[in-house]
Amino acid sequence: MDNIEAQTEEIIALQSIFEEKEFLIEGMNPICGRYIAEVLLPNPFYVVSKRGLGTNGAESENSKESTVDEHLQLEHLPPINLFFEFPSTYPSDTCPAFLLSCNWLTLDQITLLCKQLENLWVESFNEVILFRWIQFLKEEVLGFLNITDTLDVTELTKYSVRSAFTCQSVSCNKTNGKNMCSDESKMNVNNQMDGDYVVGKKCSGFQNIQPSVHGGSGSIDNRAILDLHDGKVLKARLKDFEAFKKMEVFQNSWQFCNICFADKKGSDCTVFKSCNHFFCNECIKSYFEVQIKEGNIYSLNCLEGKCSSQADGTMVKKIVSSELFERYDSLLLSRTLENMSDIAYCPRQKCQCPLLLDTCGRMGACPACKFVFCSFCKMAYHGVAPCNFKSGQKRQIFDEYMNADAARKAELEKSYGRKAMKSLVEDCLSDSWISSNSKNCPHCQSVIEKTEGCNKMTCFRCGSYFCWLCLKLLKMSNPYLHYQDRSSQCYDQLFPEEYLDDAFEIEPGEFLNL
Structure with a gap:
């Protein structure tokens, strides 16, 4: 079997084993491509960074004492990217040309991995090697680098491209005795990511750097690429990738919705970011539609009992129709403007245009209808009056x-x-x-004040008799019959209770019969 046949059979076999998103062929003459190696991590696994402390408690790089700055527990790390290209003499005489990139290993560590890939080729000379390389990158990297359950990224957090490189030649390896060259294009081989995380260009598209069979003569292998421009963003990238992978796992597995009590694919569910509660899209959509139609835009909260998490605009836009989202967006803007003290609406009913009040907060000038008004009484502006x-x-x-x-x-x-x-x-x-x-007065509506005496009142204006308690007009011939009638609601209530003197006791109705 000649080299071309061996290369073709190897690629066909690997394509049958791995998915295209992790093993991608980008050219056939010569054959080149990439493999995205996601390293298997032990559980638990931690990423730590440390900082030195000086005598006054300030940070010091020369201090022998150190303290943990941040302690992250992760289940996933960004992939190690293997870019390869088959020479015409592979596998009979030459190993594949390759590049190796990573953002959580130092250049010294990536160099060790490059040397190990060469050693594995030597051990299996004249045989195809890609599967063995892939197996090493996925399953054996941590053990090879003596990383157990903790990855120390202290050195990487202090790294930056500008401070690391001192020359412009790609072939130069004299970079403060540590790094490769100053050409940032080599550091940015993986500057385009699938889903923000999977990185790489076609082998034929590299600028100033190509996969190589040899690593050069410097202390840092020319095929080692540190995909990190500034160490200050490393922790953020690790956290982002962790969240990305967890969401990927969630979407590709079955989830149980606590509203409809049905198993749904994770891709058909939505997670509330602040609390991580999730429900199927159908249940959330029904709930959101009712709330938005009723104008309750601040009630788009998590459906879990007693959870106060709120849906953001991105989540609402994903769930409801475009027409309903426009209503939500309009209501949200209106409520927000209402809560701003320097924002007012034009008082004209046909206008209602939002506007910004003057610095004193007293005058508003509508940009639409040009009406100038007082922000307090909403009438035409009246100055200091x-x-x-x-x-x-x-x-x-x-x-x-x-x-x-x-x-x-x-x-x-x-x-x-x-x-x-x-x-x-x-x-x-x-x-x-x-x-x-x-x-x-029930007859002439004159205002009558009662200061003392019985509940039978006489209007000072029209002379009518009426009851103070029920405001009923009384007979002129005998107004007291109203208080003697047992069917009346004011029966026996001619005098208020507080008016009767305990020392002057009379039987009910006795005074009326005098």
Whole structure:
């Protein structure tokens, strides 16, 4: 079997074993491609970074003492990317040309992996090697690097491309005795990610760097690529990949919905991010539709009992129809503007355009209809003159003033004028007293105040007799019959109980018969 046949059979066999998303062929002449190796991790597995402490407690790189800065427990790490290309002499005489990239291993560690791939080829000389390389990258990397259940990324968190490189030549390996060259294109071989995480370009598309059979003469292998521009973002990338993989696992497995009590595919369910509770899309959609139609946009909360998590706009847009989302978006904007003290709406019913008040918060100028109005009384702007009370609003303003704190009272006095507010308060208090202590004559509606005496009243204006208790007009010939009639609700109630003196006791009805 010649080399071409061996290469073709190897690729066909690997394509039957692995999915296209992890094993991708990007060219056939020569054969080149990539493998996305997701390393199997023990459980539990931790990622830690440390910082040195100086004598004054400040961070110091030279300090011998150190403390753990952050402690992450992960189930997944971003993949190690193997880019390969078959020379015409593979597998008879030459191993595949390759590049190896990773963002959570140092260049020294990636270099060790490159050397080990070479050693594995030497051990199986003249045989196809890709499956063995893949097996090593997935299952044996941690053991080979003496990483048990904890990965220390302290050195990587201090790394940056600009500080690492000192020359511009791709072939140069003199980089402070540690790194490769200053060409950032090599560091960015994997700058495009499938789903933000799976990275790589076609082998023929590399700029200034190609998969190589040889690693060069420097301390860092030319085929080792650190896919990290700034160590400060490493932890964020690890957390993002962890969340991405957990969601991928969730979507590809069956989940039980606690609303409809049915098993649904994870891809047909939605997770509330803040609480991680999930339900099928059909149940959430039905609930959201009812709430949005009724205008309860702040009630789009998690369906789990006593959970206060709220759905965000992205989640709502994914679940409901575009028409219903437009209503939700409009209501949300309207409610948000209402809660902003410097935002008002044009008081004209046919306009209602939102606008920004002036710096004093007193005047509003509608950009749509050009109406300039007072933000307090909503009437045409009247400058420093006090606002006029609208009909039917006096009681509302009085209640607000009486229940307000000192700052709000001062604001109302500024809006309507101090004298006007004083007069309003006095009038409302007078009206309240009159309402509580007087009644209207049932014949002429004159206001009658009762200070003492019996419940048989005589109107000062029309002379009619009426009952203070039930406001019924009484007979002019004998008004007291109303209190003698046993069928009357005011029977035997001519005098209030508090009016009767205990020292002057009379039998019921006795006074009426005198």
